[in-house]
Amino acid sequence: MTHKIVSLEPHHLDDVWRIEQAAHAFPWSESLIRKEPGKFAVNLVLQAGDQVVGYCFGQNIVGEATLLNIAVDPAFQGKGYGKVLLEGFIDCLAQGNAEEIWLEVRASNTRAFQLYEALGFNEINRREDYYPTATGREDALIMTYMFM
Template identity: 75%
Template structure:
């Protein structure tokens, strides 16, 4: 299957919004998904056979990048698309001069944690009670990746 990673464009937003709602138990608001990107934004989509299967939102400031949101359509998970998308994000940031990439992940999201770790992210800290859950709060694990 052919895949393509490209900058997120306005015509991708309906698909991104659908995936956001399906993939996250606490999705971003639609206005946040559809907000016009700032000059520091690094927002990408992954298309397979011209269909959006995943996306990520990030930003880059003075060599320090942050992955703010990433998701793969639940109907397309388990096929390696998350890894392809995250590798594309890392490569794009490296090309833009990033030195370090930061992210936060729910402590309970072991699949995402394992994906990040497999690509070279390291856990460096924890934010206690950071994320809402159905029954209270859960910790955020802070991970970082050094771009070589």
């Protein structure tokens, strides 16, 4: 199946909202997902055929980019779509003259951490008790990617 990465448009939002709820134990609010993007937004969707299988929300402000949210539909996880989407995000930011990308990931999300590391992100810090869990809180690992 062919895939492509395109800018997130309003007609994608129902699929993005569905995936957000399915992929995250603590999803963003629907109002945040549907909020009009600001001028620094870098919001993308990954389509397999005509179906939205993943998305990411980011921003690029004067060369400092942030990956705010990324998810792949659970029905399509484990097929390499997360890597494709993240590589597309990095490529888009390179074209936008980003100098670095920052992100936070749950300490327990080892699959995401390993993907970020494999694509060149480095852990640089930790925010203790940052994310809510079913039984309390967990740390956020702060990672950065530097463009050469």
